[in-house]
Amino acid sequence: MTQPTPAPRQICxxxxGHASAAITLGGRNSAGHLxxxxxxxxxxxxxxTRPARTAPTEVHV
Structure with a gap:
């Protein structure tokens, strides 16, 4: 029996998809680390990733 494949994630x-970045402040600390x-x-x-779309809700007046 085949397994269902999950939907691919939506990239932001x-x-x-590169959501975080390390930025150097210049110089080093006393231990020698940036x-x-x-x-x-x-x-x-x-x-x-982008949040999953939600179905629009209907508003009854």
Whole structure:
């Protein structure tokens, strides 16, 4: 019996799936490591995927 295949994940159009980036601040700390911060995509909040679409709800007046 065949297994159902899951739907492919939707890649975030703003970051193309590269949701987080390490950015160097310049210089090194006392241990010799680069000082970095992590920046996340504001659209997908660092997940790299777009939220699933929801069916529009009907409003009855």
């Amino acid at each position: 159009p703003n970051c193309d 000082r970095t911060i992590t920046a996340h995509c504001p659209a997908c909040h660092g997940t790299g």
